[in-house]
Amino acid sequence: MGVYEGRGQLSRAIKLLQSRWIETKTGWDDAASAHFEKKFLEPLEADLRTAETAMDHMAAILNQIRRDCQ
Amino acid sequence: MCSEANGPAPRAAEHLRCSYNTPMAEGARVDSILVLTDFKAVLWKFRESAERALGDAESEMQRVLVWLETEQDSHWQHQIRKCQETVVRCKEAVRMKTIFKDAAGRQQSAVDEEKALRIAVRKLQEAEQKLAAVRRWSRQLQKEIGLYKGSVQRFATTVQSEIPAAAAHLESLAAKLDAYASLTPGAVIGAAGSEIVAGAGAGGGSMARAPDTPSAPVAVRFSVPPIPAEQQRVIANIPAPRQPVVPDSRLRIDPASEMADSLILRHDPSGWVIAPADANTSASGNAIAIGQLLDLRPDFGELLTLPMGFSVMIGPEGIAALHDAGGSDVWSEVKPRRS
Numbered sequence: 001m002g003v004y005e006g007r008g009q010l011s012r013a014i015k016l017l018q019s020r021w022i023e024t025k026t027g028w029d030d031a032a033s034a035h036f037e038k039k040f041l042e043p044l045e046a047d048l049r050t051a052e053t054a055m056d057h058m059a060a061i062l063n064q065i066r067r068d069c070q
Numbered sequence: 071m072c073s074e075a076n077g078p079a080p081r082a083a084e085h086l087r088c089s090y091n092t093p094m095a096e097g098a099r100v101d102s103i104l105v106l107t108d109f110k111a112v113l114w115k116f117r118e119s120a121e122r123a124l125g126d127a128e129s130e131m132q133r134v135l136v137w138l139e140t141e142q143d144s145h146w147q148h149q150i151r152k153c154q155e156t157v158v159r160c161k162e163a164v165r166m167k168t169i170f171k172d173a174a175g176r177q178q179s180a181v182d183e184e185k186a187l188r189i190a191v192r193k194l195q196e197a198e199q200k201l202a203a204v205r206r207w208s209r210q211l212q213k214e215i216g217l218y219k220g221s222v223q224r225f226a227t228t229v230q231s232e233i234p235a236a237a238a239h240l241e242s243l244a245a246k247l248d249a250y251a252s253l254t255p256g257a258v259i260g261a262a263g264s265e266i267v268a269g270a271g272a273g274g275g276s277m278a279r280a281p282d283t284p285s286a287p288v289a290v291r292f293s294v295p296p297i298p299a300e301q302q303r304v305i306a307n308i309p310a311p312r313q314p315v316v317p318d319s320r321l322r323i324d325p326a327s328e329m330a331d332s333l334i335l336r337h338d339p340s341g342w343v344i345a346p347a348d349a350n351t352s353a354s355g356n357a358i359a360i361g362q363l364l365d366l367r368p369d370f371g372e373l374l375t376l377p378m379g380f381s382v383m384i385g386p387e388g389i390a391a392l393h394d395a396g397g398s399d400v401w402s403e404v405k406p407r408r409s
Contacts, residue, residue: 002130006123013119017112024109027101032243040236047225048120054221055127061214062134068203069142 003062007055014048017041103244110240117233124226131215138208146201153194160187294333294384297369300406301388305372308404310394312375317361321374324349325356332390335373336381342374347383347390 001009021041025033100106164187167180297305321342327333330346337343342360364371373382379395392401 001123001126003127006127006130009119009123009126013116013123017116020109020112024105024112027105030100036236036239040232040239044225044228044232047228051124051222051225054218058127058131058214058218061211062130065134065138065207065211069138069146069200069207 003055003059007052007059010048010052010055014045018045100243100247103247106240106244106247110237110244113233113237113240117229120225120229124222124229128215128219131211131218135208135211135215138204138211142204143201143208146197146204149197150194150201153190153197156190157187157194160190163187291328292333292367293329293331295386295388296367297373297384297388302369302372304404304406305376305389305392308376308392308400310380311377313377315360315364315371315374317359317364319360320357321360321363323356323358323363332383332385334381334383335370337376337378339378347385 021037025037160183163183164180167178167183170178172178319341321344322340324343324345326346326349327344330348332347334345334347335342336345360374364374376382377395381393382389382401383391389401389405391399392404394400
């Protein structure tokens with residue numbers, strides 16, 4: 001597996017995490033869960049978006065390298 | 071979402087509806103301990119996926135870099151040498167055609183040889199461009215890998231450190247609920263950081279959500295008997311700047327206070343703390359609204375107006391000691407004398 005596949009895996013993993021969190025909030029819906037979301041999940045998602053952008057860029061570069069150097 | 075369908079039957083306690091007040095002093099609600107433990111498992115799974123994805127991505131970058139620097143570099147160098155040899159041969163063929171005349175003494179046509187030479191030269195140029203691209207990309211890829219690592223570093227750190235912290239947070243909450251669930255019905259002091267409220271659940275096994283109103287019933291029970299009225303009057307007359315009791319403000323109760331024979335009430339900078347007299351009081355404890363406590367223990371009312379720094383020991387016969395912020399023993403000076 002490489003950058004492109006890793007990017008896809010990350011995307012699937014965060015979607016799963018988000019959907020499970022929505023489910024979790026149906027059974028844990030209070031200030032503490034909101035605090036948990038704000039403290040842990042929102043920064044995680046923001047950092048992941050940055051990482052995904054970097055992975056997209058790197059995947060494009062690797063493709064270009066293969067085209068130019070093959 | 072829960073995994074109980076495949077696992078052993080969860081304990082009844084895990085399906086209790088629990089309520090507690092958080093340190094944020096707002097109502098809290100967790101339907102089941104499994105909600106927390108299940109999401110904790112999801113977090114760990116996400117961490118595993120993320121670490122694998124990041125690791126695989128970096129592996130591919132390194133593989134491509136090595137491929138460029140070794141395999142492709144030597145490949146295109148070899149191709150250039152071959153193309154150069156071909157060009158030399160083609161040039162020689164053209165030269166031979168132009169030097170030597172045919173059997174009839176005429177100048178020979180070198181069209182085919184010149185065409186072959188053009189092709190050979192073009193292939194040589196392509197190979198040289200490839201080698202230049204390989205070397206350019208080798209340098210560029212090293213830079214891009216550095217930039218990439220900088221961009222994903224924050225996420226990688228979050229995955230490595232914050233997800234375990236989040237999981238530990240959930241574990242802690244689950245432990246608190248579990249500790250509460252193991253208490254007998256009617257016992258209402260929960261684990262550290264939570265105030266658990268007895269509700270009208272069936273069979274005593276269910277805990278209703280804490281009402282949002284300050285007058286929500288809280289069955290905090292202390293073994294220490296009420297402070298005698300005479301002592302309460304003495305406390306009211308202690309010369310100290312009083313602070314009015316704010317019913318919605320919180321105080322912390324060490325869970326062990328319930329069974330203690332003697333209690334310490336201490337006015338810390340963060341508020342009042344109630345703890346067993348024979349234990350080291352700590353900053354942790356169950357948060358409870360002062361108004362709710364006073365509904366149950368109105369005899370604490372005068373004590374809770376004492377300013378910050380005061381501490382009071384209450385025993386089976388009422389006030390046993392009372393110290394001011396400077397540590398002076400105030401009670402020995404003002405306590406009622408026995409006849």
